[in-house]
Amino acid sequence: MAPDMKPILSVRDLHVSFGPAASAKEVVHGVSFDLGVGEVLAIVGESGSGKSVTALSTNRLIDYAGGRITSGTIELLRADGSVLDVTGAGRQELTGIRGAEIGVIFQEPMTSLNPVLTIGAQIEESFRLHRGLTGAQARTAAREALERVRIPDAERRLKATPNELSGGMLQRVMIAMALACNPRLLIADEPTTALDVTVQAQIMALLAELRRETGMSMIFISHDIGLVAGIADRVMVMQDGRVVEQGDLSDILDKPQHPYTQHLLHAVPHFSSGVAARTDGARMTEPLPRPMLEVDELVVRYPLKGGWFSKPVGAVHAVDGVGFDLLPGETLAIVGESGSGKSTTARAVLGLVSPTRGAFAVEAQAARPGQSRLPVQMVFQNPYASLNPRLTVEQILAEPVIATGTPIDVKVRDRMAALLKRVGLPEDSLARYPHQFSGGQRQRLCIARALMLNPSVVVLDEAVSALDVSVQARVLELLVDLQHEYGLAYLFISHDMAVVERIAHRVAVMYAGQIVEIGDAKSVLSDPQHPYTRKLIEAVPTIDRRKQHFELDTRQVPSLVRPVGYEPPAATWMQYGADHKVRAEA
Structure with a gap:
């Protein structure tokens, strides 16, 4: 100035x-x-x-x-x-x-936008209040506001409600509303x-x-x-x-x-193109241990119906032919944009989504997905939303045990106390409620709950993204320590590449429902071979890029809607090193 x-x-x-x-x-x-x-x-x-x-x-x-x-x-x-x-x-x-x-x-944006009003009605409000526009004039101004923030097909988006748009689209709508009247301060x-x-x-x-x-x-x-x-x-x-x-x-x-x-x-975890990737993975030893989890040709599709008689007109191919294995003590990170299928893959592993086809093998016991209880537990993104505010910590930790039909006895209570101590929570925590803990403490509580049944695999869905950076660092250290102590296998879903670099042994990159690159974390992050992987890594902000010039790209992830009976071509893989392969582009 x-x-x-x-x-x-x-x-x-x-x-x-x-x-x-x-x-x-x-x-x-x-x-x-x-x-x-x-x-x-x-x-x-x-x-x-x-x-x-x-x-x-x-x-x-x-x-x-x-x-x-x-x-x-x-x-x-x-x-x-x-x-x-x-x-x-x-x-x-x-x-x-x-x-x-x-x-x-x-x-x-989902809590800032009115879920029952169209996008157009909410943007038009600013023009009515501050510019006095009404009717067709307000609607034209609203369309131009969406075009200004590079939302494609703006006229059609005006008629949509917030639940019909992706997170990135909704944030652009919020920006359009904020800039509707050309404020001098944002x-x-x-x-x-x-x-x-x-x-x-x-x-x-x-x-x-x-x-x-x-x-x-x-x-x-x-x-x-x-x-x-x-x-x-x-x-x-x-x-x-x-x-x-x-x-x-x-x-x-x-x-x-x-x-x-x-x-x-x-x-703050700084992304360093694979330099900080872990080197203590199970694949560094010979012979390799038996996988904790194997996923083979997982397919998840949601049918679309239309017409007078609601006949099938197509299907959303949310996950198409995904396969990987996970060794004891190993972390596989799944990365990709919203809608790429990474969370759907995790939910299918947990039995929360019914796959169209595919098979799992958990600890060498083959099982059709959803037909048996798998030794898999989950830690969710928002620790407060995933904890019942009306239950004490003791009742929260008891829930997974009760669900298996096991009585709550002295042995179970001793395990509760031991796990709380292990995740760094005070001894009096059992009688307290979730609101009496900080965000980091609540996530530690969620980790303790996930370990109550001594699982083989823990799915972590954006488990540290809601935490402050210093708390995030401590939780990541805790996860690594627990992995070494219990031999846990982690399926780690995240959009933060710096966090992925710190905790993952291997990385799987998902795009449009398919894995396009998978392998050793250091190899994938330092020498990405697929164009989409390179795009992800180039977009990572770092403190070394001062006044970075971000390129505006309005291209959208291709539609996952396919016609009835469509089957994708068989995948062709190219090998780069001992543990790094890339899907060949069709």
């Missing part, structure tokens, strides 16, 4: 509290910063650091979340050159700047956290392109230092509601001064 230019946003000594005045809890303590016109300020920190509360205080949205600004000033430079005191502004003034001058992209609150790496790259490319076109300023909230390095001009680090360090991007990343900043940079 030039010395003679006024900042578009100036925050001084901001204090924000929650709760009744008599017992209010202050969560933001004296935050101050300036944001220049056309500048990107990244706010980084772990959950509870106050970064989202600070950002949402700039347009007083925090008022609707039970918070209030107790002291400090927030001044916004408006388009007409006047300065608005946001802290003292009335409802009418705030309504005038929200959307029109300050846009917001929220973290989770708040992007973790806009890519739940997205696959290629979709994430597209969202970042879109934001960068729109910034260049409009010259808007941005507050970018993220825990991903790689993303921050690719887009930010300045960085502000927050801890426990306070700013501990702020400055130019390069100064913060290359010469961090505060111990907490140094801790964050150290804790």
